[in-house]
Amino acid sequence: MTTLVLVINSGSSSIKYQLVDVESGNPQASGIVERIGAQDGRVTHKGPDGKHSVELPVPDHEIGMQIVLSQFAEHGPVLDAAHLTAIGHRVVQGGSLFDGPALVDDDVLAKIKSLSPLAPLHNPAHLQGILAAKHAFGAVPHVVVFDTAFHQTLPPAAYTYALEKEIAKAHSVRRYGAHGTSHLYVSRAAAEFLGKDVTELNTIVLHLGNGASATAVRGGRSVETSMGLTPLEGLVMGTRSGDLDPAVLVHLSRTAGYSIDQLDSILNRRSGMLGLCGHTDMRDVNEAADAGDEDALLALEVYYHRIRGYVGNYYAQLGHVDVIAFTAGIGENDDRTRAGALRGLAELGIEVDPERNAGSKSEPTVISPDGARVTVLVVPTNEELEIARQAATLVGA
Structure with missing residues (x-):
């Protein structure tokens, strides 16, 4: 049946x-x-x-x-x-x-x-x-x-912006997050792969695709996530800037005369890896970096630097981390990004084994060395299956 x-x-x-x-x-x-x-x-x-x-x-x-x-x-x-x-x-x-x-x-x-x-x-x-x-x-x-439902468990301290509260309330300004269906699926799949109950684990999920986000999952519940009011905030992405001093927009408006629509286009369509080095596909960025392109080399370091910052932040928020799971197009297929994103974190118990990390991964795979305090995984996402499961459950199938 x-x-x-x-x-x-x-x-x-x-x-x-x-x-x-x-x-x-x-x-x-x-x-x-x-x-x-x-x-x-x-x-x-x-x-x-x-x-x-x-x-x-x-x-x-x-x-x-x-x-x-x-x-x-x-x-x-x-x-x-x-x-x-x-x-x-x-x-x-x-x-x-x-x-x-x-x-x-x-x-x-x-x-x-x-x-x-x-x-x-x-x-x-x-x-x-x-x-x-x-x-x-x-x-x-x-x-x-x-996509936002999984992040409705964020505590007020995580979803509240330090904006004048009357303005925030009137215009529904708060952190909503995104990619929640993927983060939910991957956190559960990681626990299942490790033979654990999801409620036993503290997990950092790194959803790295053209759009990218990080989520801290405590016992199966989202407690912090990188995307905010919109999917623009957080990690560096294919064409989106990610985190930016909001005064940059005021500065560009005042000094260059950019309109709201122009600023929106710059941040969402012309920034990120495209703005840094002219490429949105990480394969093209890596190829340019290997050829000695200085812009591509810097773009990669900016990309890795931002991810490491979020991993460190979420480590502190969670208190301890059991699992880090890479997923989505870049997370599943780019071993260079996986290694670069966690480089220098050995003191936190976070390491990547070069041989285990090599190549694309089409099924859940451990890429950390034996005995590592934090288990690093690649877990292919399946948002369609998660949506199908939730739909079937709701209608009582």
């Missing part, structure tokens, strides 16, 4: 999807509809008979969802609503309104919409995808899983 959940991640111009068998944890099919709203849209579907791609106009999310259904019908597996346990939707921003998954109804949709000012690029697109999926699968329960 299978428990099938269709997981949908709807962006402003894309629909990513995966059909997950919750019982086995295996994906049955996956794909993406890209360039929604353009004449040169593209859909890629990977199913039982292999990978298929086609280019065609995709005017909107409604048509995009119909294309998804046609891909299942043509290339499999058969997507019968009667055999679907639920449709699981990823939503970036749940604010303080959601601390777990929720069944989609008019009230939930209205709350997701009300939170759009906190995630203007994400929540409106999620809503379009949810509505399109509800039209396609009206009889199947729809469940939303929020």
Whole structure:
């Protein structure tokens, strides 16, 4: 018997999807509809008979969802609503309104919409995808899983900014975090791999991809995280600056005349590794560094320096650390980053064994030496499986 959940991640111009068998944890099919709203849209579907791609106009999310259904019908597996346990939707921003998954109804949709000012690029697109999926699968329960929900356990001292409190309250300014679904999955998977109960462990999860974040997890609960009101705060990322003195924005506005929109573009789209060395892909950065590019060499050191600072901070916040887990595209595949990010921390019991660390990791792997006080792992993330599990649990499958 299978428990099938269709997981949908709807962006402003894309629909990513995966059909997950919750019982086995295996994906049955996956794909993406890209360039929604353009004449040169593209859909890629990977199913039982292999990978298929086609280019065609995709005017909107409604048509995009119909294309998804046609891909299942043509290339499999058969997507019968009667055999679907639920449709699981990823939503970036749940604010303080959601601390777990929720069944989609008019009230939930209205709350997701009300939170759009906190995630203007994400929540409106999620809503379009949810509505399109509800039209396609009206009889199947729809469940939303929020990136911010895992971080609702942050203590007030961790989520409160030292801003005038009336202003903060009026405009919902606080730390919400992001990547929570990944941090939750990885912290649990690390405990399972080590044969421990997650409640027994203090874990630092380093989710390193084009977007990057760190989270301190005490006994299975998020107690500190690097992303803040938005996913801009924290670690250096592909195009995002991460931590920055807020006065930099005032300075650039006053001296260079940059507008709010220009400053937003600089911080979110033109900074990070791209701003430092002209590359967003860590493979390109490493290649440039190996060729002696001084900008790339500095960019790597800035990237490592920021991560080490957060590891030290979270070590202090947790009191002791049992596990450090690398995950996501860079964390799972770039051994140079893993070694550089933890370099010089041996006095804290944090070490990386060069031989164990070498190469990409497609399954949970210990990369610390035998006897190390802190176990360093690589744990591939699986946000789709986590969303599917939460959706199936909520509907009582």
